[in-house]
Amino acid sequence: MTDAPRPYPGYDVLAKWDTPSWDAITREVVAHRLDRVPERRFFEPAEWETLAALCDTVLPQPDRERPIPLAPFVDAAMAEDRTTGTRWAALPTMREAWRRGLAAIDAEARAVYGRRFHALPADARESLLRAIDDEDVRAPEWRDLPPRRLFRHVLANEIVRIYYAHPDAWSEIGFGGPASPRGYVRLSANRRDAWEADLERPKRRSERRK
Amino acid sequence: MRPRVPSERSRRAVALTALASVGLVAGAAWVSRRRPPRRRPEGSRAARQVRQGAALLAGSVLADSTMEHYRGGFHNRTMFVAPVSSGLALVSALAPGMMTRRARQAVNAGAVGAGLAGHLFHLRNVLRRPGALSWESMFYAAPLGAPGAMTLAGLAGLAATRLETGQPRGAEALRAGRIGSLGTVAGLLGTTAEVALLHFRGAFHNPMMFAPVILPPLAALAVADAARRPDRARLRLARILLRATAAMGLAGAAFHAWGVHRNMGGWRNWRQNLQVAPPLPAPPSFTGVALAGLGAAHLLEEARR
Amino acid sequence: MTRGIPDVRATEGRAPDVFSRDGWVPMRSHRDGEDVDFAIVGTGAGGGVMAAKLAEAGFSVVAFDAGPFFRPLADFASEEREQDKLYWTDERISDGRDPIELGSNNSGRAVGGSTVHFQMVALRFRPEWFLARSALGYGRDWPVDWREMWRAYDEVEDALKIAGPVRYPWGPRRGRYPYRPHEVNASGLVLARGAEALGVGWAPCPIATLSAPRGRAPPCVYRGFCKIGCSTNAKQSILNTYIPRALAAGAEVRDLAMVARIETDASGRATGLHYHRGGEWRFQQTRNVVVAGYSIETPRLLLNSAGPAHRHGLANAEGLVGRELMVHVNDAVWGTMEDEIRWYKGPPSMAVTEHWNYEDRKDFHGGYAIMSQGPLPTDFATSMVGNLGAFGMDLRRRMAGYNHMAGLKIVGEVMPDPENRVTLSDETDALGLPVPRITFGYGENDRAIGRHARGFMSEMLRAAGATDLFETTGTAHLMGGCPMGFSPQDSVVDADGRAWSCDNLWICDGSVMPTGGGVNPSLTIMANSARIGHRIRALAARGELARAA
Ligand SMILES: Cc1cc2nc3c(=O)[nH]c(=O)nc-3n(C[C@H](O)[C@H](O)[C@H](O)COP(=O)(O)OP(=O)(O)OC[C@H]3O[C@@H](n4cnc5c(N)ncnc54)[C@H](O)[C@@H]3O)c2cc1C
Numbered sequence A: 001m002t003d004a005p006r007p008y009p010g011y012d013v014l015a016k017w018d019t020p021s022w023d024a025i026t027r028e029v030v031a032h033r034l035d036r037v038p039e040r041r042f043f044e045p046a047e048w049e050t051l052a053a054l055c056d057t058v059l060p061q062p063d064r065e066r067p068i069p070l071a072p073f074v075d076a077a078m079a080e081d082r083t084t085g086t087r088w089a090a091l092p093t094m095r096e097a098w099r100r101g102l103a104a105i106d107a108e109a110r111a112v113y114g115r116r117f118h119a120l121p122a123d124a125r126e127s128l129l130r131a132i133d134d135e136d137v138r139a140p141e142w143r144d145l146p147p148r149r150l151f152r153h154v155l156a157n158e159i160v161r162i163y164y165a166h167p168d169a170w171s172e173i174g175f176g177g178p179a180s181p182r183g184y185v186r187l188s189a190n191r192r193d194a195w196e197a198d199l200e201r202p203k204r205r206s207e208r209r210k
Numbered sequence B: 001m002r003p004r005v006p007s008e009r010s011r012r013a014v015a016l017t018a019l020a021s022v023g024l025v026a027g028a029a030w031v032s033r034r035r036p037p038r039r040r041p042e043g044s045r046a047a048r049q050v051r052q053g054a055a056l057l058a059g060s061v062l063a064d065s066t067m068e069h070y071r072g073g074f075h076n077r078t079m080f081v082a083p084v085s086s087g088l089a090l091v092s093a094l095a096p097g098m099m100t101r102r103a104r105q106a107v108n109a110g111a112v113g114a115g116l117a118g119h120l121f122h123l124r125n126v127l128r129r130p131g132a133l134s135w136e137s138m139f140y141a142a143p144l145g146a147p148g149a150m151t152l153a154g155l156a157g158l159a160a161t162r163l164e165t166g167q168p169r170g171a172e173a174l175r176a177g178r179i180g181s182l183g184t185v186a187g188l189l190g191t192t193a194e195v196a197l198l199h200f201r202g203a204f205h206n207p208m209m210f211a212p213v214i215l216p217p218l219a220a221l222a223v224a225d226a227a228r229r230p231d232r233a234r235l236r237l238a239r240i241l242l243r244a245t246a247a248m249g250l251a252g253a254a255f256h257a258w259g260v261h262r263n264m265g266g267w268r269n270w271r272q273n274l275q276v277a278p279p280l281p282a283p284p285s286f287t288g289v290a291l292a293g294l295g296a297a298h299l300l301e302e303a304r305r
Numbered sequence C: 001m002t003r004g005i006p007d008v009r010a011t012e013g014r015a016p017d018v019f020s021r022d023g024w025v026p027m028r029s030h031r032d033g034e035d036v037d038f039a040i041v042g043t044g045a046g047g048g049v050m051a052a053k054l055a056e057a058g059f060s061v062v063a064f065d066a067g068p069f070f071r072p073l074a075d076f077a078s079e080e081r082e083q084d085k086l087y088w089t090d091e092r093i094s095d096g097r098d099p100i101e102l103g104s105n106n107s108g109r110a111v112g113g114s115t116v117h118f119q120m121v122a123l124r125f126r127p128e129w130f131l132a133r134s135a136l137g138y139g140r141d142w143p144v145d146w147r148e149m150w151r152a153y154d155e156v157e158d159a160l161k162i163a164g165p166v167r168y169p170w171g172p173r174r175g176r177y178p179y180r181p182h183e184v185n186a187s188g189l190v191l192a193r194g195a196e197a198l199g200v201g202w203a204p205c206p207i208a209t210l211s212a213p214r215g216r217a218p219p220c221v222y223r224g225f226c227k228i229g230c231s232t233n234a235k236q237s238i239l240n241t242y243i244p245r246a247l248a249a250g251a252e253v254r255d256l257a258m259v260a261r262i263e264t265d266a267s268g269r270a271t272g273l274h275y276h277r278g279g280e281w282r283f284q285q286t287r288n289v290v291v292a293g294y295s296i297e298t299p300r301l302l303l304n305s306a307g308p309a310h311r312h313g314l315a316n317a318e319g320l321v322g323r324e325l326m327v328h329v330n331d332a333v334w335g336t337m338e339d340e341i342r343w344y345k346g347p348p349s350m351a352v353t354e355h356w357n358y359e360d361r362k363d364f365h366g367g368y369a370i371m372s373q374g375p376l377p378t379d380f381a382t383s384m385v386g387n388l389g390a391f392g393m394d395l396r397r398r399m400a401g402y403n404h405m406a407g408l409k410i411v412g413e414v415m416p417d418p419e420n421r422v423t424l425s426d427e428t429d430a431l432g433l434p435v436p437r438i439t440f441g442y443g444e445n446d447r448a449i450g451r452h453a454r455g456f457m458s459e460m461l462r463a464a465g466a467t468d469l470f471e472t473t474g475t476a477h478l479m480g481g482c483p484m485g486f487s488p489q490d491s492v493v494d495a496d497g498r499a500w501s502c503d504n505l506w507i508c509d510g511s512v513m514p515t516g517g518g519v520n521p522s523l524t525i526m527a528n529s530a531r532i533g534h535r536i537r538a539l540a541a542r543g544e545l546a547r548a549a
């Protein structure tokens, strides 16, 4: 595994919290996200272990002292039966797709490495997911579950949505974050508005893009 | 019971606009009527008015160019020239005692030059934008016409320095008055063109936005006519329309303040809205030109006697 | 997540004032048993326009929407996950060779419909497309003269105060857009540079957001969250344009009211609607029904409304309901710029080229428009997951380039195909209604458009200075499902939007579009609905319409 990208060290999108860039409802929604991390309600403890390891593989955060919580929000979405509105015909309902998907990943880990998924080192977890995405699977649990569809469009999709809805992720990528009622004035390239942080362009692009 | 429909260009607003415009002209006419008995010679009065005009123009340019170039992030060093040059011109007009006459002349000549150069810089900016000389660039690249206001400020400043030395009389006053009138006409029409472009960009969403594209050209016509044949009636008409234009410039600033309030977040979001809403300092440049025009009218008056 | 979806708001003689944080406007209300002239299902692009047109023509109107009645200033957060509340997220089954993404990709559920979260691109059809079959040799003809549609475009463009270029470079001359174009952002200028380098035209994109104040709505602040709901009201959605007009003209709007079935009598005429609101089933009597639930819910409702004279579903004698469902090819190319672009500033698509809609020297039918892009973080991240299978540090590194990214995306025409369709599955939803199944597969021409466009956009991006290009594929929008046509054998409704087999049933939404064109559909849907509104008014004037006592 390679290092985490840090194109904008020191940039914190939350610095704008008390400015006209943030309105009441946005503060309320984001505060809720930050302060009230939901408890496990939906998944069984064993499923939870796999889920947590899956989240950590889809978006590893070794660089963060306090990682963005992912698994709790997946669990909350399942508990609320919150869906994306698309049920791929090849897949069961969303809750079932998650349950069976986690079980299949765990089974795949056992089939390939003889250990449960969450017990694998990070690079093994990553290559296992790559194999699943390439539909190169052995466990019988995949029989009627299309691995790529399930992995990309259900599992990773939800985890990624949660990660990039978190202010720390906004800071990481240099996103300006909430902007209402105050938006932006300077729309041209390489110009920032006075109320935007100086993102400090990284010294060499190649470092960042590798 | 019929709920209120979201109001747009309401009849009331149109009526108000018409009323206000008529009011402006009538008010100016009334002010022109009860002029105090002339004690001071027309010439010094002209000098004072031209200097006031120069000050207003320079002040307007200072505020406007600072704001606009700030909006552009002062990404190019030359963008500091406009505020610095107009700032000096402002000082020379407001506190002539602080500079020698030569210095004042240099400062104002500098403003004229900076204004002319500004057109070129802005043209370069326009041409570099995709679409080059398209409407989109006219609206959103550096405004081609804007530096003209600085040229005007410089010219008015030069004229003021010129007039303070002595009272031109007779043929000399006529000549000076005509030159001043010419500058006024050019200033009024140029400023109108700039406003027309910007108000067109704003889709004339408020009927009041027509006022500054209608009144100043009328004033310019009257001034030109008076300069051609400076008889009493013509001069009076020119003065009335110039005064109305001057008042309109001040009223415009108030309208623009209202415009700031109408943007999202209103005055609370001033850091954004001062930049994107109609520019507060722009309309008074009409007042500046009109004042200078009144100065020219006095010179013509002087020549008539 | 905290605020979520509000409760029923439009009730007891008042409806939310969308220009306020907590205000109200009065609303005329009808009882269920009261006969009304028109009951409208859906208040989006089609239904919202219709509600205003009919109410303004003096008809009594009740418009139903399954979604809530939002007040943008108070209810819309600058946060993607919270704003999922705008979408139709009940699970619908997506099947076929190329199953399409639903939910946030193409379906809204709110008073105002999908226009509450649309990206405001407001383009007209090319005139020849209304005669696609006879003039251009593909697809179907519309039973409507293009000039009639162009007059209707004028009307809806003015109603939405579209901000567009002073001279639009393609197609026949049109009147001036009501508002001037916006300043094109850095992302749009990438498109412009690419277009100029390849020698094709470009223009500031005509969009439905204000470039100057209008009434109580301020101009756009370029915050860029348009796709998840505009919290300033600058965006001219149906919610803050036609809905206030409809209410002012005396229409009633019922939010959070899901219509399940249209009741018909033995003669086959519609008599009322069964709907679910406030936790109970109710029945609204009506003289006429207009359906505008969009291309999935409209066929679903008709198919679920079998009656004595409509054995296979309402207006489905020929088995055409739900067929010829279309999407748009939404393929894109992305690249990295040396410059910092920050594409989240401003509406997502501020520049457009319609070159390939108006150029006929090409080896495929139909056309496509290219637009500049500015996706929000999760939107962009999920498209990289779905298309590239990017995850792990690889994904985080790619996302770290967010501020330097630029992208071009098309809206590409898809040919109508009867096998692409909406049917009812055996499963039922929480209300006990059959869950729809959507079957979709691209045809060869559709694929050719995608290939051509991806190639051309790559050239454009490279010419504009982008490096590390990558492509994504996808679909956008829905059209068709209940096509409008020339006879009961080839279509579900006639040129007036009136069902061939039920003379007091109209359809006026995206589902009646016989072809999809190479532009975003909502302006065409609105124009068509306004046009149908005029036709209904004319029918009434001739006494050919049932009126309430
Ligand atoms: C993210 C996104 C971006 C878009 N961007 C653009 C764009 O830039 N330009 C453009 O032209 N188009 C765009 N579109 C497409 C455009 O929004 C739609 O094509 C258009 O709104 C469809 O109009 P409609 O009236 O057919 O349906 P909708 O506007 O979707 O309205 C249908 C309404 O009916 C309601 N409804 C459905 N069934 C029932 C029922 N049984 N009972 C009660 N109510 C019901 C729904 O709740 C919904 O509110 C975009 C769409 C999306 C999703």
Ligand code: SF4
Binding pocket: A183, C209, C219, C220, C221, C222, C223, C224, C225, C226, C227, C229, C230, C231, C232, C233, C234, C235, C346, C347
């Ligand atoms: S960019 Fe403009 S239209 Fe989009 S959300 Fe912001 S204010 Fe609304």
